[in-house]
Amino acid sequence: MEYVEEGPYRFRITRRGTMRVPGVVFASRELLRDAEMSLRQVVDVATLPGIVGASYAMPDVHWGYGFPIGGVAATDPGDGGVVSPGGVGFDISCGVRLLAADCDRRALQPVLHPLMDGLGRVVPRGAGPGGVWPVTGRQLERILRSGSRYAVEEGHGEERDLRRCEDGGAVADADPDQVDRRARERGLGQVGSLGSGNHFLEVQQVTQVYDESVADAFGITAGQVCVMIHCGSRGLGHQICSDHVRLMEKAMARYGITVPDRQLACAPVDSPEGRAYLGAMAAAANYGRANRQLLAEAARGVFRREAGARLTLVYDVSHNLAKTETHQVRGEPRRLCVHRKGATRAFPPGHPELPDDLRAAGQPVLIPGTMGTASYVLTGVPGGGAFHSTCHGAGRVMSRHEAARTTDGKRLRARLEGDGIAVRPVSWRGLAEETPEAYKDVDEVVAASEGAGLCRKVARLVPLGVVKG
DNA sequence: ATGTCC
Numbered sequence: 496m497e498y499v500e501e502g503p504y505r506f507r508i509t510r511r512g513t514m515r516v517p518g519v520v521f522a523s524r525e526l527l528r529d530a531e532m533s534l535r536q537v538v539d540v541a542t543l544p545g546i547v548g549a550s551y552a553m554p555d556v557h558w559g560y561g562f563p564i565g566g567v568a569a570t571d572p573g574d575g576g577v578v579s580p581g582g583v584g585f586d587i588s589c590g591v592r593l594l595a596a597d598c599d600r601r602a603l604q605p606v607l608h609p610l611m612d613g614l615g616r617v618v619p620r621g622a623g624p625g626g627v628w629p630v631t632g633r634q635l636e637r638i639l640r641s642g643s644r645y646a647v648e649e650g651h652g653e654e655r656d657l658r659r660c661e662d663g664g665a666v667a668d669a670d671p672d673q674v675d676r677r678a679r680e681r682g683l684g685q686v687g688s689l690g691s692g693n694h695f696l697e698v699q700q701v702t703q704v705y706d707e708s709v710a711d712a713f714g715i716t717a718g719q720v721c722v723m724i725h726c727g728s729r730g731l732g733h734q735i736c737s738d739h740v741r742l743m744e745k746a747m748a749r750y751g752i753t754v755p756d757r758q759l760a761c762a763p764v765d766s767p768e769g770r771a772y773l774g775a776m777a778a779a780a781n782y783g784r785a786n787r788q789l790l791a792e793a794a795r796g797v798f799r800r801e802a803g804a805r806l807t808l809v810y811d812v813s814h815n816l817a818k819t820e821t822h823q824v825r826g827e828p829r830r831l832c833v834h835r836k837g838a839t840r841a842f843p844p845g846h847p848e849l850p851d852d853l854r855a856a857g858q859p860v861l862i863p864g865t866m867g868t869a870s871y872v873l874t875g876v877p878g879g880g881a882f883h884s885t886c887h888g889a890g891r892v893m894s895r896h897e898a899a900r901t902t903d904g905k906r907l908r909a910r911l912e913g914d915g916i917a918v919r920p921v922s923w924r925g926l927a928e929e930t931p932e933a934y935k936d937v938d939e940v941v942a943a944s945e946g947a948g949l950c951r952k953v954a955r956l957v958p959l960g961v962v963k964g
Numbered sequence: 965a966t967g968t969c970c
Contacts, residue, residue: 560965586965623967681967692965733966815965 496534504947514541519549521947526554526939533563539755540568545576547824547831551881553838554943555890555935561758564837567884571831572764578773579761582834583817585736587776588783589727590813591861592791594806596720596798600700603720606802607917611960613797615919618696620689620964627687628789635683639671642781643788651792658850660811665781670774675738682731682782687789691925694726694964699870699956709874709953712856713809721956722806723870724790725863728783735779739772764832780816787811810859814839814887822882833882841875841885841950860950864889866961867911867931871941873950885949889934898933899924917960926963
């Protein structure tokens with residue numbers, strides 16, 4: 496794929512053929528090595544009806560279903576703009592929640608192993624059913640409508656949690672009627688569960704603070720112990736994605752839409768199929784937040800019992816969602832459907848949708864790294880090149896198959912434990928697939944994101960213990 | 965990512 500360097504950490508793929516907009520990739524040349532397949536996907540996304548500005552890719556871009564993971568695309572519903580389930584991904588509302596403990600590493604060290612054992616016992620994980628909060632059909636309906644707001648109403652959390660969650664814990668436009676029976680059945684037994692793959696619950700330590708005043712507003716400080724939870728909407732979100740991809744594949748011809756890859760199935764935002772998907776997707780987004788809310792509560796119980804420590808929510812943000820947002824397009828405010836797939840919303844200081852206590856600092860952006868390296872807290876910046884979006888993690892360089900082939904899970908655990916990282920895996924194969932070597936260097940990804948003007952570094956955290964999905 | 969194929 497041909498691209499030209501047009502700025503620091505910024506490359507352009509010139510518009511040609513059926514592309515409606517150019518491609519813009521934020522990365523270093525080093526990060527773009529072996530990115531051929533994902534750049535092809537950036538080009539394919541640029542052909543979607545109603546796409547605005549450019550088809551963007553973040554520095555952690557890699558190949559995904561239809562859209563690249565690390566892709567951002569905004570469409571204008573008033574100009575035939577489409578919504579595509581592939582632009583969100585199978586794990587709708589996959590995201591990260593960070594909590595700060597009222598203790599530092601030294602205070603925690605003596606109880607780290609019993610604490611990790613406790614977390615390992617209470618956190619349901621791996622494929623299939625199991626969740627800390629078994630719910631009835633009626634309760635699930637409330638979760639789909641009100642997300643973590645309902646969980647908190649039912650006693651699973653504190654009111655303050657909602658202020659520190661994207662959208663106050665729930666999006667208003669959820670339409671549970673668009674979530675069919677099968678998706679609901681899968682969702683019933685999985686509220687409060689990690690899942691598998693790259694999902695985890697980590698106990699971390701803040702090792703570096705790059706901006707004291709922003710970190711202070713977020714509620715984190717050097718040396719502090721934190722808990723990072725990375726998970727999504729489990730089988731419910733997966734089922735919704737599959738169901739609506741199928742509906743859209745059938746509907747596309749009727750709208751005269753052709754796409755270069757059938758995995759880019761889509762429908763106009765303002766169509767029955769588009770609205771149905773967005774309503775179901777929003778319901779899954781609420782499910783994802785409730786899921787993380789329940790896992791946070793489980794972690795709070797263990798921290799209280801084993802360490803006498805309290806966990807306070809820093810923030811909860813998704814990196815797999817499509818949202819209706821207002822953005823300036825050629826100086827005019829326009830309501831757009833912004834797809835972020837493996838890309839994190841990063842609102843700048845002063846953004847009207849931020850709660851009062853974050854208004855001056857900007858939106859906390861939570862970046863899960865790998866279990867052997869580091870994770871980051873970033874914040875949004877003015878300008879924000881790609882509809883206020885940035886990276887979402889380290890980004891894979893090795894396939895799951897290759898990682899499992901070249902890594903021995905037991906030896907990996909021994910290595911991590913030798914580095915002082917307590918590991919509570921659920922399967923050796925799952926652990927091996929997530930070996931740090933399977934990922935890009937998260938420090939480089941974050942440096943590229945900052946260098947490209949997408950975000951700013953606030954803090955770096957390293958793992959002390961990992962409960963692996 | 966996912967009751968890793970209805």
